[in-house]
Amino acid sequence: MLQIAERADxxxxxxxxxxxxxxxxVVAVMNKIYVRLADRINEVARKFGDPVDAxxxxxxxxxxxxxxxxxxxxxxxxxxxxxxTVFKLNGPHVIPEMEAAxxxxxxxxxxxxxxxxxxxxxxIGFGIEVRKNKISIDDLNDCVASLLGIFGMRYEIAKKYADxxxxxxxxx
Numbered sequence: 001m002l003q004i005a006e007r008a009d010x011x012x013x014x015x016x017x018x019x020x021x022x023x024x025x026v027v028a029v030m031n032k033i034y035v036r037l038a039d040r041i042n043e044v045a046r047k048f049g050d051p052v053d054a055x056x057x058x059x060x061x062x063x064x065x066x067x068x069x070x071x072x073x074x075x076x077x078x079x080x081x082x083x084x085t086v087f088k089l090n091g092p093h094v095i096p097e098m099e100a101a102x103x104x105x106x107x108x109x110x111x112x113x114x115x116x117x118x119x120x121x122x123x124i125g126f127g128i129e130v131r132k133n134k135i136s137i138d139d140l141n142d143c144v145a146s147l148l149g150i151f152g153m154r155y156e157i158a159k160k161y162a163d164x165x166x167x168x169x170x171x172x
Contacts, residue, residue, distance in 0.1 A: 026078045030085045038089040040169040051100035056161040057093045065136050066127025069135030087120035119150050
């Protein structure tokens with residue numbers, strides 16, 4: 001905390017007025033990053049007419065960020081917090097799309113919230129494994145298709161969605 005205070009050119013007491021621990025700072029940084037990411041992803045995803053497209057696009061883009069963002073890399077040490085943040089900030093957008101996809105018969109799960117919670121952890125796990133060079137980012141589409149099994153999608157169907165040419169998220 002002293003290093004953070006020094007780097008911010010603040011007194012340690014000032015930092016403690018806002019944050020009780022380094023974990024609180026990490027959570028605040030993650031919230032800021034993931035709020036912006038969730039907004040940018042949702043800006044594109046809400047334009048899709050197909051709820052499956054919206055879900056797959058959201059998963060795909062979060063996986064790309066988890067695997068490639070240097071900021072996310074530093075935050076991965078707090079992987080549980082990262083997964084909780086992904087769950088909380090993207091859930092309001094993706095859970096209704098998941099439920100619509102289930103109604104359309106493309107996804108098959110019992111509890112959308114629990115399913116999205118598991119997916120959030122799997123996405124962060126993917127990012128960690130890419131950073132450890134255990135999985136290649138070149139295998140992104142195969143990994144997206146495999147993870148869509150959490151949504152109850154058959155791999156063959158999931159792979160068709162994963163292989164779509166997805167638009168980039170808008171720049172900030």
